[in-house]
Amino acid sequence: MTAEVSHSFLLDGAVEWSEIATALGDLRLEFDTEDTSLAFCMLDCHDQLLRKSGRVLLEFDDSLTMLAAGTPPQRQATAEAARFPADLPEGPVKRLTEATFPLRCFLAMASGTLHRNSLRVVDEEAKTHLRGEILTVGSDAGHVTLVTLSPLRGYTRAPVRLGAALLAHGAGPLEAEHIFTTLAPNVPRYLAKPKMRFSGHETAFDVAVETIRNYIAVARANEAGVIGDLDTEFLHDYRVALRKVRSVLSLFKGVFGSVQTAELKAAFSDLMAPTGRVRDLDVYLMDRAAYDELVPEQLRPGLSVMFDAFAAERDGAQAKLVKHLKSKGYQKKISALEEQFAHPDGFVRGEAGGLSAEVYARKLVWKSYRKICKIAAHIGDDTVDEDVHELRIACKKFRYLLEFFAPLFPGKSAKRLIKRMKALQDTLGVFNDCSVQKDSLATFMSTHPAVTGARGLEAAQSIGALIAILDQRQRAERARVMTYFDQFYSAETRAEIKTLCQRKGAAA
Amino acid sequence: MKIIACYSNKGGVGKTAAAVNLAYAYAQSGARTLLCDLDPQGASSFYFRVKPSKKLKDTQFFEDVDRFARAIRGSDYENLDILPANLTFRDFDVFLSRMKNSRSRLKKALKAVDGDYDVIILDCPPNISSLSEAVFKAADRVVVPVIPTTLSERSFEQLFAFFKESGLKTAKLLAFFSMVQGRKTLHGETMARLRDSYGKLFLTTELPFSTDVEKMGVHREPALCFAKTRPAGRAYLALFDEVNAHVSVGKTAVRAKGSP
Numbered sequence: 001m002t003a004e005v006s007h008s009f010l011l012d013g014a015v016e017w018s019e020i021a022t023a024l025g026d027l028r029l030e031f032d033t034e035d036t037s038l039a040f041c042m043l044d045c046h047d048q049l050l051r052k053s054g055r056v057l058l059e060f061d062d063s064l065t066m067l068a069a070g071t072p073p074q075r076q077a078t079a080e081a082a083r084f085p086a087d088l089p090e091g092p093v094k095r096l097t098e099a100t101f102p103l104r105c106f107l108a109m110a111s112g113t114l115h116r117n118s119l120r121v122v123d124e125e126a127k128t129h130l131r132g133e134i135l136t137v138g139s140d141a142g143h144v145t146l147v148t149l150s151p152l153r154g155y156t157r158a159p160v161r162l163g164a165a166l167l168a169h170g171a172g173p174l175e176a177e178h179i180f181t182t183l184a185p186n187v188p189r190y191l192a193k194p195k196m197r198f199s200g201h202e203t204a205f206d207v208a209v210e211t212i213r214n215y216i217a218v219a220r221a222n223e224a225g226v227i228g229d230l231d232t233e234f235l236h237d238y239r240v241a242l243r244k245v246r247s248v249l250s251l252f253k254g255v256f257g258s259v260q261t262a263e264l265k266a267a268f269s270d271l272m273a274p275t276g277r278v279r280d281l282d283v284y285l286m287d288r289a290a291y292d293e294l295v296p297e298q299l300r301p302g303l304s305v306m307f308d309a310f311a312a313e314r315d316g317a318q319a320k321l322v323k324h325l326k327s328k329g330y331q332k333k334i335s336a337l338e339e340q341f342a343h344p345d346g347f348v349r350g351e352a353g354g355l356s357a358e359v360y361a362r363k364l365v366w367k368s369y370r371k372i373c374k375i376a377a378h379i380g381d382d383t384v385d386e387d388v389h390e391l392r393i394a395c396k397k398f399r400y401l402l403e404f405f406a407p408l409f410p411g412k413s414a415k416r417l418i419k420r421m422k423a424l425q426d427t428l429g430v431f432n433d434c435s436v437q438k439d440s441l442a443t444f445m446s447t448h449p450a451v452t453g454a455r456g457l458e459a460a461q462s463i464g465a466l467i468a469i470l471d472q473r474q475r476a477e478r479a480r481v482m483t484y485f486d487q488f489y490s491a492e493t494r495a496e497i498k499t500l501c502q503r504k505g506a507a508a
Numbered sequence: 509m510k511i512i513a514c515y516s517n518k519g520g521v522g523k524t525a526a527a528v529n530l531a532y533a534y535a536q537s538g539a540r541t542l543l544c545d546l547d548p549q550g551a552s553s554f555y556f557r558v559k560p561s562k563k564l565k566d567t568q569f570f571e572d573v574d575r576f577a578r579a580i581r582g583s584d585y586e587n588l589d590i591l592p593a594n595l596t597f598r599d600f601d602v603f604l605s606r607m608k609n610s611r612s613r614l615k616k617a618l619k620a621v622d623g624d625y626d627v628i629i630l631d632c633p634p635n636i637s638s639l640s641e642a643v644f645k646a647a648d649r650v651v652v653p654v655i656p657t658t659l660s661e662r663s664f665e666q667l668f669a670f671f672k673e674s675g676l677k678t679a680k681l682l683a684f685f686s687m688v689q690g691r692k693t694l695h696g697e698t699m700a701r702l703r704d705s706y707g708k709l710f711l712t713t714e715l716p717f718s719t720d721v722e723k724m725g726v727h728r729e730p731a732l733c734f735a736k737t738r739p740a741g742r743a744y745l746a747l748f749d750e751v752n753a754h755v756s757v758g759k760t761a762v763r764a765k766g767s768p
Contacts, residue, residue: 125728127557128584152582153589 007072007159008174009166011134011145016169023165024121027129027158032118036061040114040137042183045097045104046225046234048190053100054176057093058137060114064093065148069174073133073148082106084231103286105231110183112139121158129158142182147171190221192237198407204360205344205353208252211404213341215241215248219271220334226275227322232282235321239279242272247400251364254352261350267337274324280440281314294469295462302462306441309450361405366501368398376489381482385435388481392428395421413500420493424484427477434474441467510755513630513647518663521653522686524551525721525731526747527631530651532730533748535588539626539757542580544591552631553592556583557728560592584729589625627757641674649755653686653715656698664702668709682751684711713746 021029040060044050050057056067059078066074076091083105085097097106114137121130135146147166151159167173180187194214198207218241225234249256249265256264284291288307292300324330340346352360372394379387399418406414445451445463514527524547531543531552545552550560558581580589630647644650652667654660664683671678683706689695703710715721718740720731727734735741 123557125557125559127559152584154578154581 006070006163006167006173007149007151008067008069009147009149009163009171010174010178011147011166011171015166015171020162020165020169023168024158024161027121027123027161029162030120030122032120034118036116038114038116040112041108042110042137042139042180043106044109045101046107046190046222046230046237047101047104047192048109048180048187049100049104050097051109051176051180056174056176056179057097058114058135061116064088064091066093066096067146067148067174068176072150103231103233107230109180109187110139110141112137112143112183114138121162128152129155130162132162137179137183139183141185144179144182146174146179188221190218192218192240193403194218196407198357200358200408202357203353204252204255204355204357205347205349207357207361207404207408208248208255209341209344209347211248212245213338215244216334216338216341219245220338223325227325229318229322232286235275235279235282239272239275242268242275244400246272247397248404251368251397251401251404252352252360253364254350255360256353257348257350260348264337267333271330271334271337274321278314278317278321281310281317284310285314291466295465299462299465302458302460303466305450305455305459306444306448306463309444309448357405358408361401361408362501365398365401365405365497368394368401369497369501372398372489376485379482379485381479385478388428388431388478389435391481391485392425392432395425395428399425409500413496417493417496417500421488424481424488427480427484431474431477431481434470434477438467438470438474441470509625509628510649510757511628511630511647512751512755513632513643513650514653515630515632515650515667516634516653516663517667518660519634521655521660522715522721523634523653524555524631525724526651526653526684526686526715526744527629528552528555528724529730529732529744530748530751531588531629532585532732533745534627534629534752534757535583535585536732537748537752537757538587540587540589540624542589542591542625542628543583544628544630547631547633549633550592553590555724555728555730556590558583558590558592627755641676644671644674644676644680647680649682649751650680651751652681652683654683654702654710655687656685656695656702658694658698661698661702664706668706678709681709682711682754683709684747684750685714687717688714689717711747711750713743713750715743715747716740 017029017031038060040058043057043059043064050066054068058065058067062078064076064078074092074096076093077089079087079089082088085094085100085102085104085106088094088097114135117134119132119134120128121132122128129152131150131152133146133148133150135148137144137146149159149162194217196210196214198210202210219238222234222238222241225231226238246265246268249261249268255261285307291303291307295303372391375387375391375394379391399421402409402414402418406418441463445460445467450456451459451463512530514523514530516523527543531541535541543552543556545558545560553560576591580591582588583590630643632643652664654664668678668681670676671681683702685695685699685702688699699714716739718731718735718738720735720738720740723734724731730744731740732744736745
């Protein structure tokens with residue numbers, strides 16, 4: 001096989017092309033004299049998944065160009081008003097982005113002007129062996145020069161020689177991170193699950209404050225996207241962040257004073273309350289195709305009565321949510337909370353606040369684990385649904401604690417345990433979703449004004465069928481719970497949790 | 509994937525020019541196209557400035573899928589690759605059947621290098637004996653240029669008879685008049701006679717005798733590149749439309765181009 005060849009290079013400063021031409025031997029370097037100036041956008045999603053995977057996506061000249069070190073540039077046509085990967089015409093960029101972030105919209109991370117020059121490497125008969133592009137990409141913040149090579153099939157010498165010559169004359173490999181920070185230095189990094197680092201000397205209070213502070217920042221980073229209604233994941237991340245804050249408040253018992261805890265819980269609960277309905281409706285509307293798949297074809301028109309009602313309701317709920325997020329009241333509240341957690345000295349601490357975070361973490365994780373054991377002791381295939389729900393909640397709390405405290409535990413032990421719980425939690429999640437959906441569909445059917453008259457009857461039949469299917473699905477998941485639970489609750493897991501929690505003689 | 513063979517049992521009739529311009533026209537239409545230069549003179553490769561592959565002279569070539577895939581060269585035009593074969597044709601039928609069999613190693617090797625083609629154009633050498641019937645069998649259509657002269661008429665009759673004798677479908681034959689000179693009475697009469705005898709086997713397009721076709725050797729590019737709006741260029745486009753109407757690569761090509 002041929003050696004790995006780089007296809008994209010980053011130029012820092014000027015490159016002596018005449019010297020590079022000399023290095024090509026019997027091949028000749030030719031430039032297109034035409035220098036095209038074009039408007040460009042650098043695209044990514046809010047999670048910056050392209051940046052994180054070392055890719056740069058540029059939109060210019062009605063096309064999308066995906067660059068990454070080590071692979072040839074991929075190019076395809078763009079579509080006017082394409083907001084999501086799914087809106088793009090078929091092509092390599094669509095395939096990649098749709099697989100990477102199907103639910104997220106494209107965001108312009110930087111924009112400005114791009115200069116494009118073309119080059120060719122030809123032989124003595126003027127046959128092209130390699131094409132290349134020199135892109136000088138400039139935003140308000142800075143500019144980078146990129147050289148991309150597109151070898152022609154069957155011609156291997158030219159890319160190897162030109163690549164080597166470029167590297168020898170000041171070019172470096174393409175670094176997405178460098179390009180991103182040069183063109184868009186003011187776009188902050190975004191992590192829906194912020195990585196926290198603890199030294200081990202923190203108190204439980206410190207960890208709680210740091211975790212909450214981080215998640216408030218995540219919530220705030222999503223506000224603009226929710227207000228702009230850009231994609232469903234802004235609201236999802238916003239809610240998950242606030243839910244994490246609330247979990248810290250309820251799981252980290254005794255870290256804040258009891259009145260302080262109650263006040264904070266109420267404050268965050270108030271923040272989250274206006275977001276619930278939009279998210280519920282988003283979930284329904286996103287799954288519309290899947291729901292349609294569940295029922296026989298003749299029942300689908302009945303379902304659209306419901307989905308149309310949901311879509312209409314969402315418009316109203318979203319408008320209300322935007323009003324809420326833009327309101328002075330909300331801005332004041334969240335800024336105040338942000339401020340409080342930035343200067344945590346003002347908090348009333350509880351009796352556990354001063355404990356070593358590590359000791360506290362072990363204690364909490366162990367306690368939470370014991371709770372699971374207690375439920376496990378009397379759970380079986382014939383246990384009532386309520387107990388399964390109880391198990392689900394206990395498992396969820398256990399996982400949250402592991403997540404929050406993961407940086408305090410040695411190596412990847414916490415991560416490993418989280419992974420081991422995944423199958424069980426997924427099943428419990430589906431079990432719960434079915435249960436919640438059944439209830440809400442039943443409520444919709446009995447109370448919603450859309451379910452009246454002839455169309456209403458049609459809708460009721462379809463929804464009834466859907467409820468029956470969800471019920472079956474719930475039972476099927478229920479039947480799996482014990483299998484996955486036994487897998488998780490193995491002697492190995494138990495031993496691992498014991499080691500994790502009982503180091504240095506921590507509480508048992 | 510469709511296979512179009514350009515074939516004539518008589519030399520110097522514009523066969524390679526037709527193959528080169530058809531391949532170019534297919535590539536321009538968005539179809540991923542492979543032009544196989546099977547004529548030992550390597551004229552197709554010459555027109556595209558691709559050097560004949562030294563590696564591909566031995567028959568072992570057809571056994572070695574990777575070597576085959578590696579021998580393919582990108583042309584200077586989008587969607588158009590060239591196989592500068594320069595080889596003997598003992599195993600040519602094996603090669604074609606492998607191209608057509610989606611599970612064959614050859615097909616997989618091409619897929620692996622993103623070279624799964626919508627259409628393959630064969631520029632065949634000008635005699636029947638060295639080309640097996642299997643080539644005619646494998647091809648979806650056999651495009652045959654015919655100069656409207658008595659000698660060419662005879663050659664076409666021989667080819668037609670060969671198809672009949674060998675039990676090949678004569679409907680695969682797509683003949684067209686090449687190097688037509690409007691002022692020559694003989695040309696006019698021959699064309700009328702052949703159209704009368706063979707009916708639909710002859711396409712309506714008539715390739716005029718043109719210096720633009722000869723100039724391909726100077727420019728070393730398809731006439732469609734430098735003389736698209738001139739009579740020869742227009743005739744090649746019409747030929748492409750007519751051939752494609754029979755082969756209908758169109759569907760795949762549109763998909764390959766990536767319409768939403």
